[in-house]
Amino acid sequence: MGKHAHGHAHHELDGRNLIEAAAHALIAAGEQWTTMRETVFAELARHDRPVSAYDIADNLSAARGKRVAPNSVYRILDVFVANNLAMRVESANAYLANTHPGCAHDCIFLVCDECGEAAHIDDEDVSRSVRAIAAARQFKAERPVLEIRGLCKSCT
Missing domain, CATH: 3.30.1490.190 (Ferric-uptake regulator, C-terminal dimerisarion domain)
Incomplete structure (x- = not known):
């Protein structure tokens, strides 16, 4: 069985294409695509394993030279999960970018x-x-x- 066993086709997005697709999906859902949301999504999408909000906050803090609060990252990740841009691995309290945003599935x-x-x-x-x-x-x-x-x- 391949990575996707289902009745409809996906093509996995990455890099800039994934970020643009995520922005489009979030705006289509009536949400705003802010600079901070784009920054958090880009950091999340950079990882191919689940990453915690604290790791994202630490990485962004180091990259920006100023502290990014984990609570801010959690709020953004909640918006991403609610709008199918990210998936939460419950047992690890960590997140993965959805590589086909806008497609709803379990x-x-x-x-x-x-x-x-x-x-x-x-x-x-x-x-x-x-x-x-x-x-x-x-x-x-x-x-x-x-x-x-x-x-x-x-x-x-």
């Missing part, structure tokens, strides 16, 4: 306990099943997140 992560890598998987069958389980219990699933902990191919 989060399924394979999280390596050794190296910290978190592979994001799209699987429409699993998503439908999880939502059906919730619906059968009169529960409206807003943003399902599944995390499977273990060891990645490199660490086994």
Whole structure:
């Protein structure tokens, strides 16, 4: 099974294309794309592993030569998660940039306990099943997140 097992196609964006797509998606959602939001998103997108708000704040503080408060970063990351620009790896309290912003889907992560890598998987069958389980219990699933902990191919 490849990285994406689903019924619709994505193309992964990176670099400037990803930042521009994120800006477009956030503005389309009625939010503002500020310089600080762009800076936080660019820092988040630079990482291919989950990164914490504190790490982002520390990296931005060092780059700018003045302190960036983690609380400010958390608020921005919350906006990104709410608008599908970022995904939160709950168990690590860390974030990943969504490489196809504007496409809504549930989060399924394979999280390596050794190296910290978190592979994001799209699987429409699993998503439908999880939502059906919730619906059968009169529960409206807003943003399902599944995390499977273990060891990645490199660490086994």
